[in-house]
Amino acid sequence: MGITKTEIFTKQQNETALLMKALGHPARIAIVEYLLSVNACICGDIVNELALAQPTVSQHLKELKNAGIIKGNISGNAICYCIDETAIDTLRVYFGGISDNLEKKKKMCC
Amino acid sequence: MGITKTEIFTKQQNETALLMKALGHPARIAIVEYLLSVNACICGDIVNELALAQPTVSQHLKELKNAGIIKGNISGNAICYCIDETAIDTLRVYFGGISDNLEKKKKMCC
DNA sequence: AATCTTTATCGTAATATTGCAATATAAAAA
DNA sequence: TTTTTATATTGCAATATTACGATAAAGATT
Numbered sequence: 001m002g003i004t005k006t007e008i009f010t011k012q013q014n015e016t017a018l019l020m021k022a023l024g025h026p027a028r029i030a031i032v033e034y035l036l037s038v039n040a041c042i043c044g045d046i047v048n049e050l051a052l053a054q055p056t057v058s059q060h061l062k063e064l065k066n067a068g069i070i071k072g073n074i075s076g077n078a079i080c081y082c083i084d085e086t087a088i089d090t091l092r093v094y095f096g097g098i099s100d101n102l103e104k105k106k107k108m109c110c
Numbered sequence: 111m112g113i114t115k116t117e118i119f120t121k122q123q124n125e126t127a128l129l130m131k132a133l134g135h136p137a138r139i140a141i142v143e144y145l146l147s148v149n150a151c152i153c154g155d156i157v158n159e160l161a162l163a164q165p166t167v168s169q170h171l172k173e174l175k176n177a178g179i180i181k182g183n184i185s186g187n188a189i190c191y192c193i194d195e196t197a198i199d200t201l202r203v204y205f206g207g208i209s210d211n212l213e214k215k216k217k218m219c220c
Numbered sequence: 221a222a223t224c225t226t227t228a229t230c231g232t233a234a235t236a237t238t239g240c241a242a243t244a245t246a247a248a249a250a
Numbered sequence: 251t252t253t254t255t256a257t258a259t260t261g262c263a264a265t266a267t268t269a270c271g272a273t274a275a276a277g278a279t280t
Contacts, residue, residue, distance in 0.1 A: 002236085002237055002238050002239080002263085002264050002265030002266055002267095003237095003238065003239080003264070003265055003266080004135065004136065004137075004237090004238065004239095004265095004266095005137075005161070005162065005238085005239080006136060008160070008161040008162070009136035009137070009139070009140055010140075013136045013139045013140050013143070014136045016133075016136075016139050017133065017134055017135050017136040017138070017139045018134075020130045020131075020133040020134040020139070021130075021131070021134030021135070022134075023126075023127065023130040023134075024127055024128075024130040024131030024132075024133075024134040025114060025127050025131070025267090025268085026114065026116060026119035026123045026124045026126075026127040027114075027115075027119070027268090028127070029119070029123045029126050029127045029130075030119055030120075030123050032208070033123070036208060036211055036212070043226085043227085044225095044226060044227070047226095047227095050118065051115070051118040052115065052118070052269075052270090053269070053270050053271080054226090054227075054228095054270090055227095055228080055229080055230095055269080055270060055271080055272090056268075056269050056270065057227095058227060058228055058229085059228090059229095059267095059268080059269080059270095060268095061227095061228095062228085074277095076226090076277060076278070077225065077226050077227075077276060077277035077278060078225085078226055078227075078277090079226080079227065079228095083208070083212060085209075085212050088205055088208050088209050088212060089209060091201075091205045092202070092205040092206055092208075092209045095198055095201045095202040095205060096202055096206075098142070098146060098193070098198050098202075099195070099198050099199060099202045101146050102146070102193060102195050102198065112233085112234050112235030112236050112237095112266085112267055112268050112269080113234070113235055113236080113267095113268065113269080114235095114236095114267090114268065114269095115268085115269080135237090135238085137238090153256080153257090154255095154256055154257070157256095157257095162239075162240090163239070163240050163241080164240090164256090164257075164258095165239080165240060165241080165242090165257095165258080165259080165260095166238075166239050166240065167257095168257060168258055168259085169237095169238080169239080169258090169259095170238095171257095171258095172258085184247095186247060186248070186256090187246060187247035187248060187255065187256050187257080188247090188255085188256055188257080189256080189257065189258095
């Protein structure tokens with residue numbers, strides 16, 4: 001049907017999936033990496049950096065913002081986007097936890 | 111168009127995005143968490159665990175397997191799925207790296 | 221004020237995803 | 251061998267995503 005049955009999963013599972021989904025596109029990975037590479041939080045030259053049209057980049061930025069992965073400050077008529085540490089931390093902790101858990105049960109698996 | 115322009119991104123960016131995309135659905139998060147919670151690598155009672163039809167679960171398992179997040183061993187007529195540590199490690203390192211990087215440039219951002 | 225610059229939104233076409241019933245496959249059990 | 255059990259595949263309907271041209275909105279510049 002193309003519609004996700006969110007109601008049968010926990011709030012945490014849905015939220016985790018939303019975070020991951022937001023990073024489940026190479027353009028959005030590239031945007032995050034670009035934001036990380038510049039020493040200040042540069043805004044719209046992301047469009048120049050990526051071979052994508054401006055509306056497309058804007059849409060990807062919106063999704064990253066909705067997921068809480070980036071945040072934007074208005075500065076004049078431009079907008080300064082940057083990575084939101086909280087989301088990255090959540091992901092770091094999540095995968096760290098799985099990794100630790102797997103370490104413990106080593107050799108109990110395939 | 112619904113089609114991702116993979117050719118304009120690096121191989122690494124595409125691969126990272128594929129890993130994240132595979133985890134960008136609550137059912138697949140739930141599957142990974144279930145696999146982690148059982149002390150052996152249980153197979154098809156994932157269907158009983160989730161309120162989804164068997165073909166739907168099978169499809170999600172296939173996507174996780176394609177992305178390299180889980181692996182499956184045939185054992186009789188059943189299949190034993192379990193988490194592939196490599197993928198989790200890749201992601202742990204990836205977000206660990208971003209986190210470290212952000213730590214360094216603290217206060218240079220919004 | 222008129223224009224430029226920057227970003228967002230709308231509308232739309234092409235394609236992908238989600239979910240399931242029906243069916244296929246293949247090993248195990250009877 | 252027939253039946254059961256476990257899983258995968260096919261086909262399809264409903265919905266979501268990706269991408270972009272056209273346009274809007276709003277501050278900056280002239």
